[in-house]
Amino acid sequence: MQKKTLRKLGASLIAGALVLSGIVASAPAQAATKTIGIAYSLGGRDVPGFNQLAYIGVKPILDRNKSLKLIESQDSPTATDDQRAERLRLMAKRGANPIVVVGFTYATALGKVAKEFPKIQWGIVDDSSVKAANVQGIVFKEEEGSYLVGLAAAMTTKTGKIGFIGGVNTPLIAKFEAGFMAGAKAINPKIKIQSTYISNFPDFSGFNDPAKGYEAAKGMYQNGADVVYAAAGGTGTGMHKAASELKKWSIGVDADEATYPAHAAYKSTILTSMLKRVDLGVRGFVNDALAGKKTSGIKTWGYKQGGVGYTKTGGYLKGVTAVIDNYGSQIATGKVVVPSDPSKA
Numbered sequence: 001m002q003k004k005t006l007r008k009l010g011a012s013l014i015a016g017a018l019v020l021s022g023i024v025a026s027a028p029a030q031a032a033t034k035t036i037g038i039a040y041s042l043g044g045r046d047v048p049g050f051n052q053l054a055y056i057g058v059k060p061i062l063d064r065n066k067s068l069k070l071i072e073s074q075d076s077p078t079a080t081d082d083q084r085a086e087r088l089r090l091m092a093k094r095g096a097n098p099i100v101v102v103g104f105t106y107a108t109a110l111g112k113v114a115k116e117f118p119k120i121q122w123g124i125v126d127d128s129s130v131k132a133a134n135v136q137g138i139v140f141k142e143e144e145g146s147y148l149v150g151l152a153a154a155m156t157t158k159t160g161k162i163g164f165i166g167g168v169n170t171p172l173i174a175k176f177e178a179g180f181m182a183g184a185k186a187i188n189p190k191i192k193i194q195s196t197y198i199s200n201f202p203d204f205s206g207f208n209d210p211a212k213g214y215e216a217a218k219g220m221y222q223n224g225a226d227v228v229y230a231a232a233g234g235t236g237t238g239m240h241k242a243a244s245e246l247k248k249w250s251i252g253v254d255a256d257e258a259t260y261p262a263h264a265a266y267k268s269t270i271l272t273s274m275l276k277r278v279d280l281g282v283r284g285f286v287n288d289a290l291a292g293k294k295t296s297g298i299k300t301w302g303y304k305q306g307g308v309g310y311t312k313t314g315g316y317l318k319g320v321t322a323v324i325d326n327y328g329s330q331i332a333t334g335k336v337v338v339p340s341d342p343s344k345a
Contacts, residue, residue: 034067034068034069034095035068035069035070035071035094035095035096035097036058036061036062036068036069036070036071036096036098036099036100036286037070037071037072037073037091037092037094037096037097037098037099037100038054038055038058038070038071038072038073038099038100038102039072039073039074039075039084039087039088039091039099039100039101039102039106040054040072040073040074040075040102040103041074041075041102041103041105041106042074042075042076042077042103042204042207042208042233043074043208043233043234044072044074045072045074047234048255048257048260048261048262049233049234049253049254049255049257049260050102050103050233050254050255050276050278051074051102052255053254053255053276053277053278053279053282054100054102054125054278054279054282055072056279057100057278057279057280057281057282057283057286058070058100058282058283058286060283061283061286061287061290071091071094071096073087073090073091075087075103075105075106077204077205077208081108081109082109084105084106084108084109085108085109085110085112085113087109088101088106088109088110088113089113089116089117092113092116092117092120096120097119097120097121097289098120098121098122098123098285098286098289098290098295099120099121099122099123100122100123100124100125100282100285100286101122101123101124101125102124102125102126102278103124103125103126103127104124104126104127104129104170104172105204106124106127107124107127107129107130110122110124110127110130110135111129111130111132114130114132114134114135115132117134118133118134119134120134121134121136121289121295122134122135122136123135123136123137123138123282123285123286123289123295124136124137124138125138125139125278125281125282126138126139126140126172127139128298132296133296134295134296135296136285136295136296136297136298136299137297137298137299138278138281138282138285138299138301139298139299139300139301140276140277140278140281140300140301140302140307140308141175141300141301141302141303141307141308141338141340142172142175142176142179142231142274142276142308143175143176143178143179143182143338143339143340144179144302144303144308144331144338145179145274145275145276145303145308145309145310146175146176146177146178146179146180146183146229146231146274146338147179147180147182147183147186147327147331147336147338148183148274148303148308148309148310148324148327148328149180149183149229149251149272149273149274149310150179150180150181150182150183150184150185150186150229151183151184151186151187151320151323151324151327152183152251152271152272152310152317152320152324153180153183153184153227153229153249153251153271154183154184154185154186154187154188154191155187155320155323156226156227156249156271156316156317156320157191157225157226157227157249158226159224159225159226160188160190160191160192161191161192161193161194161223161224161225161226162184162191162192162193162194162225162226162227162228162229163193163194163195163196163217163220163221163225163227163228163229164176164177164180164181164193164194164195164196164228164229164230164231165195165196165197165198165213165216165217165220165228165229165230165231165232165235165236165239166195166196166197166198166206166230166231166232167197167198167199167204167206167207167230167231167232167233167235168197168198168199168200168201168203168204168206168207168232169197169199169200169201169206170201173197173231173232174340174341174342175340176229176231176253176274177195177231177342177345178338178339178340178341178342178344178345179338179339179340179345180193180229181193181195181342181345182338182339182345183327183338185345186327186336192224192225194220194223194225195342196216196220198212198213198216198232198235206232206235207232207233207234207235208233208234208235209234209235209238210234210235210236210237210238210241211238212235212238213230213232213235213236213237213238213239213242214238214239214241214242215238216238216239217230217238217239217242217243217250218242218245218246221242221243221246221248222246225248226248226249227248227249227250227251227271228243228248228249228250228251229250229251229253229274230250230251230252230253231253231274232253236250236252236253236257237262237263240252240257240263240266240269240270241266243266243269243270244265244266244268244269247269248269249269249270249271249316250266250269250270250271251270251271251272251273251274252270252272252273252274252311253273253274253276254273254274254275254276254278255273255275255276256273256275256311256313257270257273258270258273258311258313258314259313267313267314268314270313270314271314271316271317272310272311272312272313272316272317273310273311273313274308274309274310275308275309275310275311276307276308277301277306277307277308277309280301280306280307281299281301281307284299285299302331303328303331303332304331304332309328310324
C-alpha cells in the first residue's frame with residue numbers, strides 16, 4: 001500500500017512540475033476554444049429573426065462537436081455602454097472564445113473590452129467601426145436585399161403606392177429604405193413611396209413596438225399604399241396584423257416571416273421577406289476562429305456572397321421571380337449598383 005501511495009504521489013508531483021515548466025502550457029489555450037459566446041441584442045435568441053439567426057449559425061457547429069459549449073447573454077432596452085461592456089467582460093472571464101456580439105449597439109462597449117482581452121476573437125454583427133486586430137465586423141449589404149423586395153412591391157401594387165417602416169432612424173436602417181426605394185423605382189420611376197421611422201437614435205424602442213408598427217402601417221394603407229415593407233424587428237408584427245385586417249400586402253425582413261409561429265394568422269398577406277443571412281456570417285466567423293484562422297477586419301455579405309435575398313413562400317411572386325432574379329444577377333456582376341442613401345435612391 002505504501003508503494004502504491006508513493007507512486008501516485010510521485011505521478012502527481014511530476015504532472016505538477018510539467019505544468020509549471022510550461023510543457024503542458026497548451027492546455028489553457030485548448031480549454032479557451034471549447035466555449036462559444038453570443039451576446040444577443042434586444043429580445044434574445046428565442047425571438048425569430050435577427051438574434052435567432054445568430055444562434056442558428058452556431059448550432060450546426062455545436063451539433064458536430066459535442067465538446068463545445070455555448071454561453072449566452074442578451075441586451076436590455078435600458079442598458080448603458082458600461083453595462084454592455086461588463087456583460088462582455090463576464091463572458092470573456094468565463095472562458096468564451098470566440099464571442100459573437102449581435103448588433104451595432106455593442107460597438108462602444110466592444111471597442112473597450114476587445115483591448116482588455118486581446119487573445120479572444122470577437123465578431124460583431126452590423127458594425128464596421130471597431131478597429132482591432134482581434135475583432136471582425138460582420139456586415140451585410142441590406143440595400144441589395146431590400147432592392148429585390150422593392151422590385152416585388154412595385155410589380156405587385158395595384159395603386160402605385162407603397163410604404164416603408166424603419167424601426168430606428170439610423171444609417172443602418174436607412175440602407176434598407178434606400179434599397180427598397182431604388183428597387184421600386186427601377187420598375188416604376190413614378191411610384192409613390194411613404195416612409196416613416198418609429199423612433200430616433202438613441203431610442204431603440206422602435207425595434208420592439210408592434211402597436212406603433214400597426215398604427216404606422218394602417219395609416220399608410222388608409223393613405224392608398226397596398227404593399228408595406230418594415231425593417232423594424234418585432235415592430236413589424238404590427239404591420240403584418242394591419243395588412244391582414246385590411247387585406248393588403250406586407251413584406252418581412254431578416255428571415256422568412258411567413259414561417260414564424262406568431263405570424264400564422266398573417267401568412268396569407270405576407271408577400272415576401274428580405275433575407276439577411278446573419279446565420280451564414282456568424283457561422284463563417286466562428287468556424288474560422290475555431291480553426292485558428294485570422295478573423296480581423298471587415299467581412300461583407302452581399303447578394304453575390306449569398307448574404308441577402310428574398311423569400312418565395314406562398315407562391316405570391318410566381319409571375320415576377322424571373323424579373324427579380326435577373327436584377328439579382330445584375331447586382332452580383334456589378335451592372336446594377338444599389339444606393340445605401342435614401343436621398344440617392
